[in-house]
């Protein structure tokens with residue numbers, strides 16, 4: 255093997271080692287940040303961890319360019335390097351992410367050209383390895399042996415957390431009561447709880463993640479552990495339904511911080527309790543978002559092979575900034591920034607990209623969809639519907655090139671497909687409409703509390719997930735709450751003022767007039783009255799100013815991945831804190 259090729263392969267793997275080492279280091283700090291209530295630190299760590307990967311890909315690329323100065327580093331060399339790199343991977347604890355890292359370095363070096371499986375890891379070189387890569391037990395089992403509270407107590411004592419419990423007996427009683435309400439007592443007496451060795455940290459909570467094994471089957475068991483302002487621990491709720499777990503690990507939330515030197519083993523462990531999640535989604539949920547992107551691309555390729563779906567325009571109101579298309583049987587949409595925007599959109603492509611990046615690194619609080627960014631994305635031309643092809647030629651021609659049977663799109667985002675809220679509301683029955691509007695208002699309020707103002711709050715900019723949650727997906731007009739000026743509409747000077755199409759008062763770019771949201775949100779009377787009844791605050795400048803003030807005071811809101819009524823403190827008066 256030529257020493258130069260080996261040097262290149264080793265440099266990439268060492269570069270990846272350095273990246274993952276830093277990733278683990280930041281992740282390992284999560285416990286201390288939680289215990290010290292360092293909520294600002296949590297947000298900074300989250301951002302820093304997201305940017306690590308690109309940073310290290312940049313370092314390795316620069317190093318390779320340096321090494322290669324006297325040598326030819328072309329795609330033929332890289333074919334050999336890939337083979338050597340592959341030989342370094344067996345027994346490597348995170349081979350799958352090392353492959354993604356290799357892909358990223360390759361793409362950075364060659365500008366996303368010639369992306370074929372002989373040059374990079376379109377598919378994994380060792381697909382079967384993940385099932386036997388555990389060097390240490392991932393979880394610990396606790397037997398109930400006829401005394402559930404005693405077992406819960408031992409299990410809590412075993413946690414690595416160093417803060418005292420506010421009232422451990424009360425919390426155990428709450429968990430015990432929850433389990434007894436949801437499972438037969440006879441089965442609980444002989445249950446086994448398989449607890450993952452590491453806690454999952456996100457926002458202000460440390461999540462205990464476990465599997466509850468009963469005679470009738472296995473169930474998810476999640477305990478979000480919080481701390482009081484006085485530094486005492488309490489269990490906020492217990493979740494034992496798959497649907498609830500799916501929401502906790504959903505695509506609209508920040509990535510968990512969970513210490514995983516062998517991420518494949520963790521992903522595999524999680525599959526039983528999150529059967530609805532794909533491999534890509536599981537990697538993303540634990541923060542390995544770049545490898546999640548690789549897996550997401552693999553899922554897309556598998557879908558293409560297994561179906562003959564054509565690419566079509568996404569249902570709904572066409573965007574002014576994005577061209578959005580999908581495959582009917584695939585659960586994602588593809589979003590491309592248009593070459594030119596409608597005149598009312600005063601943004602540039604660079605600003606739109608910045609908004610999407612801002613969302614990626616921000617706490618998405620369950621209300622903003624995550625996106626993966628792709629460059630030079632190839633579509634088979636034959637599979638593009640004529641209507642979509644016409645729209646592409648009209649709206650994104652500058653980003654297109656043709657290579658044989660492929661149409662290459664220079665840049666796009668992939669995002670989870672939802673039902674646009676405007677379409678959902680059109681076909682909803684009364685109860686569904688009521689629930690959707692409740693969710694919609696909650697989404698805006700939670701975004702505001704997390705320092706995000708959506709800008710354009712039309713129903714078409716929100717989607718409904720398979721769990722009925724409302725999630726925002728149109729990011730080109732977002733801003734932080736604190737940069738805006740929420741104002742009351744000044745009183746009209748003359749009666750004709752109110753009839754005028756133009757405002758009679760001056761409006762600065764950062765001015766927002768919540769009362770005027772009614773003009774477009776309440777045009778449909780049925781929806782308008784639901785909104786006025788359920789979320790009157792949205793039209794009140796005082797409410798927005800109040801949220802702004804809390805943010806300026808440095809307050810970081812609690813984010814719950816479950817309904818407030820599920821919190822133990824809201825379940826019954828006997829459990830009140």
Ligand SMILES: Nc1ncnc2c1ncn2[C@@H]1O[C@H](COP(=O)(O)OP(=O)(O)OP(=O)(O)O)[C@@H](O)[C@H]1O
Pocket residue numbers: 568569570571572573574575576577578587589623669670671672673674710714715717727728729730
């Ligand atoms: N994740 C998604 N799931 C399903 N449909 C989507 C999704 N994202 C976008 N769409 C569809 O594509 C349309 C345009 O998307 P989006 O709102 O992101 O584009 P835009 O150009 O930024 O819109 P606007 O003109 O409001 O700024 C939406 O109205 C919706 O119909």
